[in-house]
Amino acid sequence: MSWPRFLVKRVLALLVVLLVASLLVYGSLYLAPGGPLSFLVGTRSATPELIAQVTAQYHLNDPFLVRYFTWLADVLHGDLGRSLVYREAVSSLIASRFLTTLLLVVYATVLILLVGLGTGIWAALRRGVAGRVVTGWNAASLSTPAFVLGALLIVVFALGLGWFPVYGSGSGFGDRLWHLTLPAIALALSSAAYLSRISSASITSEMGKEHVETAMSRGLPRKLVVRRHVLRNASIPVITVVGLTIAGLVAGTVVVENVFALDGLGSLLVRAILQRDYAVVQAIVLLLTIVFVLVNLIVDVLYSLVDPRLSLDGDAL
Amino acid sequence: MTDALLQVSDLTITVPAGEYGADRRPVVSGVNLQIGAGEALGLVGESGSGKSMTARAVMRLFAPGVQATGTVVFDGCEVFAMEDEQLRLLRAHRIAMIFQDPRAHINPVRTVGAFLIEGLCASGVSTRDAERRVTSLLAEVGISDGSRRMAQLPHELSGGLLQRVMIASAVAMDPDLLLADEPTTALDVTTQSEVMAILAQLRTERGLALLFITHDLELAAATCDSTAVMYAGSIVERQSSRQLLTHPYHPYSSGLMVSRPDLDVVRQRLPVIEGQPIAAFEAGEGCAFAPRCGYSQPACLATTPALVAVQGGEVACHRASELQGQLPTAMEGGGDV
Numbered sequence A: 001m002s003w004p005r006f007l008v009k010r011v012l013a014l015l016v017v018l019l020v021a022s023l024l025v026y027g028s029l030y031l032a033p034g035g036p037l038s039f040l041v042g043t044r045s046a047t048p049e050l051i052a053q054v055t056a057q058y059h060l061n062d063p064f065l066v067r068y069f070t071w072l073a074d075v076l077h078g079d080l081g082r083s084l085v086y087r088e089a090v091s092s093l094i095a096s097r098f099l100t101t102l103l104l105v106v107y108a109t110v111l112i113l114l115v116g117l118g119t120g121i122w123a124a125l126r127r128g129v130a131g132r133v134v135t136g137w138n139a140a141s142l143s144t145p146a147f148v149l150g151a152l153l154i155v156v157f158a159l160g161l162g163w164f165p166v167y168g169s170g171s172g173f174g175d176r177l178w179h180l181t182l183p184a185i186a187l188a189l190s191s192a193a194y195l196s197r198i199s200s201a202s203i204t205s206e207m208g209k210e211h212v213e214t215a216m217s218r219g220l221p222r223k224l225v226v227r228r229h230v231l232r233n234a235s236i237p238v239i240t241v242v243g244l245t246i247a248g249l250v251a252g253t254v255v256v257e258n259v260f261a262l263d264g265l266g267s268l269l270v271r272a273i274l275q276r277d278y279a280v281v282q283a284i285v286l287l288l289t290i291v292f293v294l295v296n297l298i299v300d301v302l303y304s305l306v307d308p309r310l311s312l313d314g315d316a317l
Numbered sequence B: 001m002t003d004a005l006l007q008v009s010d011l012t013i014t015v016p017a018g019e020y021g022a023d024r025r026p027v028v029s030g031v032n033l034q035i036g037a038g039e040a041l042g043l044v045g046e047s048g049s050g051k052s053m054t055a056r057a058v059m060r061l062f063a064p065g066v067q068a069t070g071t072v073v074f075d076g077c078e079v080f081a082m083e084d085e086q087l088r089l090l091r092a093h094r095i096a097m098i099f100q101d102p103r104a105h106i107n108p109v110r111t112v113g114a115f116l117i118e119g120l121c122a123s124g125v126s127t128r129d130a131e132r133r134v135t136s137l138l139a140e141v142g143i144s145d146g147s148r149r150m151a152q153l154p155h156e157l158s159g160g161l162l163q164r165v166m167i168a169s170a171v172a173m174d175p176d177l178l179l180a181d182e183p184t185t186a187l188d189v190t191t192q193s194e195v196m197a198i199l200a201q202l203r204t205e206r207g208l209a210l211l212f213i214t215h216d217l218e219l220a221a222a223t224c225d226s227t228a229v230m231y232a233g234s235i236v237e238r239q240s241s242r243q244l245l246t247h248p249y250h251p252y253s254s255g256l257m258v259s260r261p262d263l264d265v266v267r268q269r270l271p272v273i274e275g276q277p278i279a280a281f282e283a284g285e286g287c288a289f290a291p292r293c294g295y296s297q298p299a300c301l302a303t304t305p306a307l308v309a310v311q312g313g314e315v316a317c318h319r320a321s322e323l324q325g326q327l328p329t330a331m332e333g334g335g336d337v
Helices: A003-028 A035-041 A048-057 A064-076 A090-126 A128-142 A146-160 A173-207 A210-217 A222-259 A265-274 A278-306 B051-058 B084-094 B112-122 B127-140 B146-150 B159-171 B189-206 B217-223 B241-246 B251-258 B298-302
Strands: B006-017 B023-035 B040-044 B067-074 B095-098 B177-181 B209-214 B226-231 B234-240 B308-310 B313-315
Touching: A003 A064, A003 A278, A035 A048, A090 A128, A090 A173, A090 A222, A090 A265, A090 A278, A128 A173, A146 A173, A146 A222, A173 A222, A210 A222, A210 B095, A222 A265, A222 A278, A265 A278, B006 B051, B023 B040, B023 B051, B023 B067, B023 B209, B023 B234, B040 B051, B040 B217, B051 B067, B051 B095, B051 B177, B051 B209, B084 B095, B095 B159, B112 B127, B112 B146, B112 B159, B127 B146, B127 B159, B159 B189, B177 B189, B189 B209, B189 B217, B209 B217, B217 B226, B217 B241, B217 B251, B226 B241, B226 B251, B234 B241, B234 B251
Parallel strands: B040 B209, B040 B226, B095 B177, B177 B209
Antiparallel strands: B006 B023, B006 B067, B226 B234, B234 B313, B308 B313
């Protein structure tokens, strides 16, 4: 299969996934106990005006599928509905917070790749003491939850040493990065440890492979053997882990944004769920699904670039 | 002989064993062998007899933890004393190795062409020249559609083709010595003979010396000038291939020949050497083969026989002189029908 066909096929598959996801996201509103009306009204006093407003806004008197397609058509036109709590279009609510979360996720991804791959490769190639230090560090990192680490980082580096701000998102690119450093570390540390372990194990097992012995027996420079035969082949399982980890980071921002009082999608999602602001929840969950599916697509493309044995037909992947 | 191309003396190889690798177990003990320029030596033995380890020792190709003592002198240079860079150049230009399972020994995610030209390119040949050279080499090993094959991935080639690719890659750097570690074991019989013919042809054309490792004594004898038989990490017999086939000195060599079925004799049961082969570290006092030997006497269990010169070769057997000429070979029919 050629690249254009592959990409077209994958984009179509992506649309199908999104369609199914949107149906689930929308339908889950009706699975909440007490029915959508009481869910949407929540703890607010159920005045007749409010009930009428909610019923009209969500077309609660229409059949389910009709309501779903109306909502879907609105979404496709860029209208994600209005927030009940903020009394504002959902799209503008999300847009202002998307950048913070995106920056946080990208920052954490960079940290994960640098630290995870760096220590993993270092431990695998040097073994001995280096390997044991990295293994110990990874075990400690893996067993520290992000909210504990976040609190710890605030106490030490923000309150104690005063190197970083305690909370907030900052303004301007540099200031934002400075504000996001501690949150990104909190978000990245355990994933970096996981990646470090996976890459280290993968490299160690690849070093013992017969084809690496062949390469050594041919008198190729060690650096070349490591780069061309060990690292390339070892990267196949590592790509899987990186893909899943990045996709998971988006969900992980929920915790970290709350600890650091960042105004991003994660904290918005938590508040929206607590306040039963369902239009917001629907929009954010849909957005997370899109990110997840896109990351998976990128992983699949990377796979077939690294390992040409995997054809571009979806079956082999 | 001091003018031999390769001179291995008193080679002992140990591997870590036990908890934390505290103990060391020998897998090869006290091996001596030599190969002159352009000569072929067959090294025969069962699995675990240490023959592959011996071959790897020639280019110091050990897994982490493996230790070797003794000396390996290649063309006047002591291999175990070499600096890393010197060793790398030795592997790149002078000694090449082909392995038993080409499918595992060639990187599966790179093309056949990338594998073939890699060695040449690493030593400064341009990609274009390297490609031209390996294409003609592929033709020499019987792959006429070389340029098509080079664009393919290893899994798209059959085992026989892949072994030819491996051979072509080994001779691409024009080495002086080729180590062949059971190059035909993973192949079917017809492919086997084709591969052996290619090896023999390349050897005569290029004056390559060959260390040929196999468990097939007769294949070794048919290919090589002389043949050494290994048992439990030591060489038990070495003589010219022609003479070994007709006049083995060691009961083990004789046993290996008798166990091989003839094409023209119908047998209900194949004759076997009773018992299990042992590794070097399992051998106690006395002759390692004595527990399985049909000719053993109490004296055989007491002391380890040394490899001593006999007419036309060397043998490590206490009873070699008594048994001379009496040991059966496959050619004479051997056991009962």
